Amino acid sequence: MKGPFCIAALAVVMWPAMAPAADTGQAPAADGQWQRVLNTEVRYLSWNSSGGNSGIVPGIGSGGGTGSQIYVPMALQLTGRPSNDVKLEFLVRSGEIWTRQNAPTGTVSFSSPTDTTISTTASYFGWAGIQPFLSLNVNIPTGSTIINNKSSDTNMDSNFIPTPVFGEGWNLGPTIGANIPIDESTIVSLGVGYTNRGPYNRFGAFDPITATQGVARYDPGDVYTFNSSIGHRGDRGSIQFSAAYSIETASLVNGQQWYEPGGRIVLTGKAGYAWSDTWSSRLIATYAHTEKYQIAKAGAPGLVDERLNSNGDIYRVAVDTTYNKDNFSIGPTGSFLYRARNAYEATAPEFVPQRSGWSAGVIATYRAGQQITFNARAEHLWVTESNNPDNVGGGGVVIPGTGIPASMTTGWLASLGAAANF
Amino acid sequence: MRATDVRLAILSAALLLLPIAGAGGQTVCPEGRTLSGKCVKPDLAQSMRKSTILNTQPKLSYTSPPLLPSEESDYYTPRDFQELLSLFASGLLAPRSSGGARRP
Numbered sequence: 332m333k334g335p336f337c338i339a340a341l342a343v344v345m346w347p348a349m350a351p352a353a354d355t356g357q358a359p360a361a362d363g364q365w366q367r368v369l370n371t372e373v374r375y376l377s378w379n380s381s382g383g384n385s386g387i388v389p390g391i392g393s394g395g396g397t398g399s400q401i402y403v404p405m406a407l408q409l410t411g412r413p414s415n416d417v418k419l420e421f422l423v424r425s426g427e428i429w430t431r432q433n434a435p436t437g438t439v440s441f442s443s444p445t446d447t448t449i450s451t452t453a454s455y456f457g458w459a460g461i462q463p464f465l466s467l468n469v470n471i472p473t474g475s476t477i478i479n480n481k482s483s484d485t486n487m488d489s490n491f492i493p494t495p496v497f498g499e500g501w502n503l504g505p506t507i508g509a510n511i512p513i514d515e516s517t518i519v520s521l522g523v524g525y526t527n528r529g530p531y532n533r534f535g536a537f538d539p540i541t542a543t544q545g546v547a548r549y550d551p552g553d554v555y556t557f558n559s560s561i562g563h564r565g566d567r568g569s570i571q572f573s574a575a576y577s578i579e580t581a582s583l584v585n586g587q588q589w590y591e592p593g594g595r596i597v598l599t600g601k602a603g604y605a606w607s608d609t610w611s612s613r614l615i616a617t618y619a620h621t622e623k624y625q626i627a628k629a630g631a632p633g634l635v636d637e638r639l640n641s642n643g644d645i646y647r648v649a650v651d652t653t654y655n656k657d658n659f660s661i662g663p664t665g666s667f668l669y670r671a672r673n674a675y676e677a678t679a680p681e682f683v684p685q686r687s688g689w690s691a692g693v694i695a696t697y698r699a700g701q702q703i704t705f706n707a708r709a710e711h712l713w714v715t716e717s718n719n720p721d722n723v724g725g726g727g728v729v730i731p732g733t734g735i736p737a738s739m740t741t742g743w744l745a746s747l748g749a750a751a752n753f
Numbered sequence: 754m755r756a757t758d759v760r761l762a763i764l765s766a767a768l769l770l771l772p773i774a775g776a777g778g779q780t781v782c783p784e785g786r787t788l789s790g791k792c793v794k795p796d797l798a799q800s801m802r803k804s805t806i807l808n809t810q811p812k813l814s815y816t817s818p819p820l821l822p823s824e825e826s827d828y829y830t831p832r833d834f835q836e837l838l839s840l841f842a843s844g845l846l847a848p849r850s851s852g853g854a855r856r857p
Contacts, residue, residue, distance in 0.1 A: 447817060468813050506805070
């Protein structure tokens with residue numbers, strides 16, 4: 332069943348089973364009552380890249396050209412309290428995606444449902460001083476991993492496109508954790524999660540004898556993540572910090588080890604403050620660092636440490652300020668993302684240059700009564716990537732045409748969404 | 754163990770648990786209580802729990818992360834750029850000749 336239709340069918344089936352909810356706001360549900368939220372958005376993104384190396388396929392951040400994407404996620408969330416001490420949260424989310432890309436190597440377009448996620452979380456409030464929770468999340472492969480009988484033509488730049496891929500395999504992700512309140516306004520949250528990622532098919536290496544691409548079986552590595560967070564909410568402001576550290580097993584292609592990422596740490600800080608009854612601001616800052624990979628290397632048995640770290644650190648800051656009046660809010664928003672270049676020499680084939688991206692625009696929200704909320708966003712995007720000189724081969728010989736010039740990509744992002752609370 | 758000892762043990766355990774049970778009997782808190790029995794702020798508790806779940810499932814789904822679409826700007830998860838190159842860009846199935854990575 333296609334993803335969005337799956338959500339719609341689920342909503343129809345579950346609707347009569349839910350007791351009518353007296354409270355239609357966002358406050359937690361009382362005993363025996365269920366809150367339902369149906370949320371969808373239509374996101375449109377278009378971009379235009381100044382250039383790059385026309386000999387390199389699009390989708391790796393260097394092909395240049397133009398493109399556009401429409402992404403329509405849809406989700407249904409149910410929240411209920413079967414007793415005073417237990418809270419249950421269910422979420423099912425899927426969507427549809429359409430994309431078109433024009434590059435020197437050709438024009439391709441494609442549409443597909445996305446994968447579907449089902450999430451269930453149970454929290455227990457019966458103990459004073461600690462509120463444990465257990466969450467089980469499943470990614471169902473309703474999307475596509477083979478696109479137009481190929482795999483790469485419509486892949487897009489993951490530093491620019493919010494949804495650069497269209498599907499994966501069955502992924503199963505349990506998380507266990509607990510909120511530990513220091514006082515009523517300060518909470519420490521700890522958790523550990525495991526993501527078992529299932530295999531899927533993609534088109535693999537080009538066979539020069541048959542002049543075809545063969546299907547390859549990808550089996551991405553499983554992920555273990557530990558997270559600790561602390562948050563405080565005052566009368567007018569709030570602040571949160573979190574640190575998450577992930578380790579990952581090796582990813583396989585056709586049963587052979589392909590690579591194993593190094594440990595990854597992600598630090599996040601959030602802050603919000605209400606300057607007055609009508610003005611408020613938010614800030615989210617993120618930093619990510621990944622250790623060196625282990626990789627498959629010709630002539631070496633098993634995986635070996637890569638010579639230098641191929642991962643550049645990522646820094647991102649997003650801010651917005653809104654003016655709130657009655658049922659309406661509007662204000663400016665912006666973000667900045669910086670990816671440091673990796674540790675390789677600029678003339679090595681593995682070099683990934685630094686990149687920076689800016690966005691600036693407007694966000695708005697309108698609450699139509701107590702049950703329907705509309706939101707809209709419009710942003711302009713600017714991304715610059717430094718040049719990558721021609722590679723140097725054996726004997727120090729420069730290989731012409733292997734470099735990538737500095738590029739400038741601009742684009743527009745617009746979205747319109749609605750959330751219905753029942 | 755004599756019956757008196759058993760009753761004494763049960764009474765002692767009950768006395769130890771009394772502060773917690775008493776605190777719980779005062780009111781129904783939407784998102785639980787502190788050790789002193791005060792209700793935690795519901796919005797903060799929900800946000801912390803959701804943040805922990807999302808942070809511990811960074812690669813559950815590239816297309817449908819487990820949150821409402823309208824919440825995505827509140828819970829940004831940086832992508833693994835190298836993994837996206839390795840698994841979703843062109844089919845690079847031959848082991849690399851140098852010590853390098855997945856960039857074509």
